[in-house]
Amino acid sequence: xxxxxxxxxxxxxxxxxxxxxxxxxxxxxxxxxxxxxxxxxxxxxxxxxxxxxxxxxxxxxxxxxxxxxxxxxxxxxxxxxxxxxxxxxxxxxxxxxxxxxxxxxxxxxxxxxxxxxxxxxxxxxxxxxxxxxxxxxxxxxxxxxxxxxxxxxxxxxxxxxxxxxxxxxxxxxxxxxxxxxxxxxx
Numbered sequence: 407x408x409x410x411x412x413x414x415x416x417x418x419x420x421x422x423x424x425x426x427x428x429x430x431x432x433x434x435x436x437x438x439x440x441x442x443x444x445x446x447x448x449x450x451x452x453x454x455x456x457x458x459x460x461x462x463x464x465x466x467x468x469x470x471x472x473x474x475x476x477x478x479x480x481x482x483x484x485x486x487x488x489x490x491x492x493x494x495x496x497x498x499x500x501x502x503x504x505x506x507x508x509x510x511x512x513x514x515x516x517x518x519x520x521x522x523x524x525x526x527x528x529x530x531x532x533x534x535x536x537x538x539x540x541x542x543x544x545x546x547x548x549x550x551x552x553x554x555x556x557x558x559x560x561x562x563x564x565x566x567x568x569x570x571x572x573x574x575x576x577x578x579x580x581x582x583x584x585x586x587x588x589x590x591x592x
Contacts, residue, residue: 422505425451439513441506443477452482452522459562463569470573476535477508477515478572480565486521494521498528508532516540518568539579543586
């Protein structure tokens with residue numbers, strides 16, 4: 407196994423290892439767009455992953471982030487309603503902002519939120535590059551790649567697929583041909 411190396415820019419920033427469930431619904435404080443991310447790439451509040459699985463996914467996400475200057479995140483929670491009064495997508499948006507996820511001036515990134523109690527999920531993107539890379543049609547295909555693993559309760563395989571395909575999506579978009587209905591990922 408590779409030794410874990412903190413990205414240089416994150417070394418000085420506080421990394422939060424558990425999510426706050428209170429006050430998430432209140433207005434996000436401060437100028438979150440100018441702050442460094444405050445979560446690891448993989449946050450497992452639900453205790454689904456082994457330490458080794460977490461490390462492998464975290465390292466995989468960091469490698470892709472460094473190659474593409476683009477944030478890739480996974481957040482696993484027991485129940486998304488602990489973080490919002492709204493939908494699972496509202497919870498994902500709230501967590502993304504609260505913890506200042508994403509990179510660059512537009513906080514470019516993609517985040518998969520899994521809520522284990524109700525087996526619900528949300529896949530959100532942020533920033534111009536994020537929305538270009540992960541357009542609506544492309545996100546639908548990406549979802550198919552990890553949901554089949556989740557259906558069999560193989561959480562690690564599904565999350566590894568999500569990170570792997572996110573890297574391919576970023577490569578594809580950098581070639582000027584993001585995945586879509588007319589350019590289906592195979």
